Amino acid sequence: MNQIAIFDTTLRDGEQAPGCSMTLDEKVRMARQIESLGVAVIEAGFPISSDGDFAAVRAVARQCRDTAVAALCRVSAADITRAAHALEAAVHPRLHTFVATSDLHLQFKLHKTRDEVLEMTRRAVRLAKSYVGEVEFSAEDATRSDVDYLCAVLEVAVSEGASVINIPDTVGYATPADYACLIRTVRERVVRGRAVTISVHCHNDLGLAVANTLAGLDEGARQVECTINGIGERAGNAALEEIVMACAVRADRLPFTTGIRTEGLYPTSQLLSQIIGFAVQPNKAIVGRNAFAHEAGIHQHGVLSNPLTYEIMTPASVGVPENHLVLGKHSGRHALARRYEQLGASLSSSELETVYERFVALADQKKNIFDGDLLDIVRPARVRAQ
Ligand code: KIV
Numbered sequence: 001m002n003q004i005a006i007f008d009t010t011l012r013d014g015e016q017a018p019g020c021s022m023t024l025d026e027k028v029r030m031a032r033q034i035e036s037l038g039v040a041v042i043e044a045g046f047p048i049s050s051d052g053d054f055a056a057v058r059a060v061a062r063q064c065r066d067t068a069v070a071a072l073c074r075v076s077a078a079d080i081t082r083a084a085h086a087l088e089a090a091v092h093p094r095l096h097t098f099v100a101t102s103d104l105h106l107q108f109k110l111h112k113t114r115d116e117v118l119e120m121t122r123r124a125v126r127l128a129k130s131y132v133g134e135v136e137f138s139a140e141d142a143t144r145s146d147v148d149y150l151c152a153v154l155e156v157a158v159s160e161g162a163s164v165i166n167i168p169d170t171v172g173y174a175t176p177a178d179y180a181c182l183i184r185t186v187r188e189r190v191v192r193g194r195a196v197t198i199s200v201h202c203h204n205d206l207g208l209a210v211a212n213t214l215a216g217l218d219e220g221a222r223q224v225e226c227t228i229n230g231i232g233e234r235a236g237n238a239a240l241e242e243i244v245m246a247c248a249v250r251a252d253r254l255p256f257t258t259g260i261r262t263e264g265l266y267p268t269s270q271l272l273s274q275i276i277g278f279a280v281q282p283n284k285a286i287v288g289r290n291a292f293a294h295e296a297g298i299h300q301h302g303v304l305s306n307p308l309t310y311e312i313m314t315p316a317s318v319g320v321p322e323n324h325l326v327l328g329k330h331s332g333r334h335a336l337a338r339r340y341e342q343l344g345a346s347l348s349s350s351e352l353e354t355v356y357e358r359f360v361a362l363a364d365q366k367k368n369i370f371d372g373d374l375l376d377i378v379r380p381a382r383v384r385a386q
């Protein structure tokens with residue numbers, strides 16, 4: 001009941017973001033790494049969008065043996081057929097067909113009536129079901145759609161055999177309370193106890209993607225669409241590593257099993273960052289350079305005595321080699337003495353006092369203190385203390 005499927009869309013929604021494109025080989029490398037995390041589904045691309053995307057989906061489909069591979073397609077027959085061909089070699093293929101349901105998108109983008117979109121949905125899911133056993137349907141811009149109409153479209157998708165219905169917050173507009181309410185409505189009015197999985201897909205325009213995702217889980221969603229490092233259109237998608245660790249660390253409040261090998265999170269984040277040449281922001285939760293770094297003296301002292309004082313998860317649990325005591329002007333004597341020990345120089349208390357004074361003076365002038373700087377200031381201090 002509380003098992004959630006992690007649907008990774010780094011290679012599709014993530015790759016759509018400016019500056020995040022990947023070559024076929026890079027996608028295959030990423031897919032291998034993401035599969036090793038234990039995700040349930042990898043969305044490998046949007047085959048109709050280009051020959052490159054088609055080839056990448058085909059290559060990922062050939063390679064992934066355990067994880068389901070999804071391909072995105074609009075509701076046109078050409079899109080669906082192309083996506084189905086790209087998935088031919090997949091062990092667990094999934095067609096993911098989508099159409100917008102908000103009046104705004106119907107009027108200004110699709111130029112279709114509500115009835116027309118309803119019929120397009122019916123035909124699309126029926127055709128997709130003729131190719132594969134597992135069909136997911138997404139109602140793009142669901143959070144800005146008329147809820148009665150949204151439920152009517154989802155009902156058609158389910159009646160044609162979609163086993164996963166996805167409720168995207170395409171433009172990151174929802175608040176957690178709104179989103180929870182929408183997921184509850186879909187569960188009560190569309191799913192009604194049938195074997196249909198509700199999926200959540202949240203964008204981060206207001207910085208609420210992860211909060212909205214978790215609110216959706218509380219209301220019964222059991223598939224989460226997310227990306228490594230939260231890459232994705234505009235402000236990105238919900239970050240996989242944040243959702244997984246929220247469930248792991250706060251199992252008391254979020255009692256969901258993700259099946260993710262959490263020690264692989266940091267290596268996966270690093271690999272993606274190297275491939276796309278996009279640095280992770282230093283203060284990014286879970287995988288940022290500063291996520292396990294401590295500079296303030298009080299914090300460093302606490303962490304040296306017991307890491308639990310300032311860390312709610314161990315660095316090792318997410319694959320970060322160790323916590324990192326950053327030496328800067330906020331650091332104290334404990335961290336300084338520890339760093340000298342690591343450099344092979346155990347200081348007596350009088351030496352430490354002298355070195356500490358020099359260190360503070362230097363740290364006032366320099367942002368980063370390197371090991372070389374520490375060795376430079378210890379030598380004269382030792383000489384003076386003797
Ligand atoms: O954000 C969105 O609406 C999407 C759909 C195509 C699922 O990415």
Ligand code: ZN
Binds near residue numbers: 203233
């Ligand atoms: Zn999206």
